[in-house]
Amino acid sequence: MRHAVRALHSCVLRRLQVQVQLDLPLKASVTPVTRWCRRMFSDEAHATHLDRGEVVARVLDVVKTHPKADPTKVTESASFQDVGLDSLDTVELVMSIEEEFAVAIPDAEADKISSCPEAIEYIASHPSAK
Amino acid sequence: MAASAGEVRHLFRALLREASRFSNYNVREYVKRRAIDAFHQYRDQSDPAVVDAAFKRGLQQLEIARRQSLVYSLYGPRVKSIMDLRSSK
Numbered sequence: 001m002r003h004a005v006r007a008l009h010s011c012v013l014r015r016l017q018v019q020v021q022l023d024l025p026l027k028a029s030v031t032p033v034t035r036w037c038r039r040m041f042s043d044e045a046h047a048t049h050l051d052r053g054e055v056v057a058r059v060l061d062v063v064k065t066h067p068k069a070d071p072t073k074v075t076e077s078a079s080f081q082d083v084g085l086d087s088l089d090t091v092e093l094v095m096s097i098e099e100e101f102a103v104a105i106p107d108a109e110a111d112k113i114s115s116c117p118e119a120i121e122y123i124a125s126h127p128s129a130k
Numbered sequence: 131m132a133a134s135a136g137e138v139r140h141l142f143r144a145l146l147r148e149a150s151r152f153s154n155y156n157v158r159e160y161v162k163r164r165a166i167d168a169f170h171q172y173r174d175q176s177d178p179a180v181v182d183a184a185f186k187r188g189l190q191q192l193e194i195a196r197r198q199s200l201v202y203s204l205y206g207p208r209v210k211s212i213m214d215l216r217s218s219k
Binding site: 086087088091092095099107110111 | 135136139140142143146147150166169170173
């Protein structure tokens with residue numbers, strides 16, 4: 001008897017959840033089942049790359065706010081050495097870029113990034129940069 | 131056994147990563163700042179013995195940071211520091 005009540009309880013809850021989804025302002029003529037399937041694949045849908053202009057702006061911002069960088073020399077094609085950074089500062093800068101875009105760059109890749117265009121290229125082609 | 135430039139960068143990166151794992155704002159900023167200062171202090175050092183000793187000290191400090199980040203996470207404060215809130219806005 002208790003099992004039946006519990007089964008009924010969970011059935012009712014499941015139905016209630018579907019009804020909440022129906023209240024969302026989604027495009028018309030989509031059945032509840034396909035809407036639910038779309039929710040499950042939402043991770044793949046969001047794995048798009050960031051807009052290039054935004055990536056450029058944010059990377060240059062991170063470089064400019066570095067204490068040792070000369071902001072007047074920061075351009076989209078500048079190398080980090082042009083801006084006034086040495087190799088240790090470059091490591092620190094790449095870490096700041098990692099924090100800005102919430103990615104984890106492996107050491108082998110991070111050692112290769114030594115200029116603005118390389119950093120922009122890496123972030124723009126990273127699937128889960130935010 | 132001299133540490134190569136790549137290994138030094140690897141150690142520096144490991145220390146910075148470990149710093150960002152601290153839950154306490156003050157300790158996090160201090161570890162970052164101290165790591166940057168310490169590596170810049172030995173940047174132009176050419177004597178390999180001194181460089182080796184500094185590298186070994188760096189490895190020890192990394193182990194300490196690893197242990198401490200764990201301990202700090204166990205006894206963290208309940209309220210977030212104001213500096214964390216400001217930087218996230």
